[in-house]
Amino acid sequence: MDDQQITCKNLPNLVSSFIDTFIDYTVAGIFLPGSPSPPFTQTFYPPPDRLVAVGDLHGDLVKSKQALRLAGLIDSNDTWSGGSTTLVQVGDVLDRGGQELKILYFLEKLKRQAVKSGGNVITMNGNHEIMNMDGDFCCTFPSGLDEFRRWAHWFCVGNDMKRLCDGLEKPKDIYDGIPLSFEGVKQEYVEGFRARIAALRPQGPIATRFLSKNVTVLVVGESVFVHGGILAEHVDYGLEKINNDVRDWILGLKDKISSDLVRSSSSLLWLRKFSNTTAEECDCSLLEHALATIPGARRLVMGHSIQKDGINGVCDGKAIRVDVGISKGCINGLPEVLEINGKSGLRILTSKPMYDSNRRDFIPEQHRPQEVHVAA
Structure with a gap:
């Protein structure tokens, strides 16, 4: 408590803080160090020396840590070791696994540790975050x-x-x-449904504490990040306004959020026009038009659509897809991360053995790549 003395006046707040810390450790096995991460959302950042993007995590803490270790962002003690690196997690922490809360807590811990080293951890909304806040638990x-x-x-x-x-x-x-029962839900799951609604609905404790700090669209240097995709109409609406609107809805300051932004098939979180598995099906002209409306933007980095063959780029490197389905609840893919830096451009850091991401085939053991370059 440093030099702070315990007095009758401040004792209640100290008790409250102790209780919160006790709950954190009981739920996630984590003591959250230092000050909380900033409650505001920032949309634009200058280019860092090193930028790392990680795709959808979907409730798999073990594979999440493997991806972060692959990028050199955490050490053997699960402590931030990325120095001044900026990490962007492109959304979909929720669903398809049983360690969703543990990942939210873990990322919050890394946010606090990274800032002390001059680094940054930025988390984003995916479509599954919005689904859960809407009470849609189909996944x-x-x-x-x-x-x-x-x-x-x-x-x-x-x-x-x-x-x-x-x-x-x-x-x-x-x-x-919140109702005491739900039509079609087995009694053994009712308590979990009620808890999930309570935690994740707008103004819910978990939504407020963690998800309200997510951004929905992000620009770091020349790279635009979004979970699904972006259109010129989204840029016209205003990137900062999008982030502010979504944050205010999560905090209960707005009654609703436009489906065109977060729910429809053409929204920022559901769009798949640039992430189709077959490159020829991607609408590159639409992407070029959207990027042209964002000053300095050179590429779009997105998750949402699983790339079974690993991280890849299409549209002459203007569309980079980083969701490799690492969660056991998806395809249990081997971790890969995207690294962007000024000295060597874009690299895929991969844990896949005997695999060449450029040739798309298996190669002899002595030629196994530890990193694969992609078009800038």
Whole structure:
């Protein structure tokens, strides 16, 4: 507590902080060090010396850590070792796995550690984040329901403890307005459904604490990041306005968010015009038009659509697809990450053995690449 003295005046807040720390460790096994990451969303960043992009993680903490280790961003103790690197995670932490909360907590820990080294960790919204905030759990695994059920149990225990402490505002019931049963949902899953709704709905504790810090569109130097894709009409709407609108909706400051931005097939989070597996099916002219409306933009980096053959670029390197389906709930793909730096351009750091991303075939062991260059 540094030199802060315990007094009757500040004791309630210290008790509250202790309870929150206890809950964090019970739920995720993590003590969150230092100050919280900034609550605001920033849309534009200058180019860092090193920029790393990681695709969809979908509830698989083990594979998430493997990807970050591959990029040299965490050490054997799962501590930030990326120095001044900027990491961008392009969304879809939620669904298809049972360690979604643990990943959210882990990324928050890395955000706080990275900033102390001059680095940065930027997290983004994917379509599955919005689906969950909308109460759409069609891609949620039973293990994911169970993880949120355990979180809700301890969170409510913490709230009960806070209610006993004079001087603290009495916490609200997180289940307020949530039904006790759901048509078509087995009784064994009801508690998990209720916990997930309570945590992830707009103004919910997990949505507010973690998802409100996500961006929906991001520009770092010459690279534009988005989960699905971007159109000129999105740029016309205003990139900062998009991020502010989504953040304010998550925080409960706006009643709704436009489906054209986050829900429709042509939205930033669902668009697949530039991520089709067959390069010939990508609408390169549409992408070039969108990039031309963003000053200095050279390429779009996106997730959302699994690339079974690994990270790749199409449209003369203007569209880079980084979702390789690493989660066991997807295709259990081997981790790959995209590295962008001023000295060597774009590289794919891959853990695939005997694989040449340029030739698309297997090669002799003595020629296994540790990195593969892609068109800038």
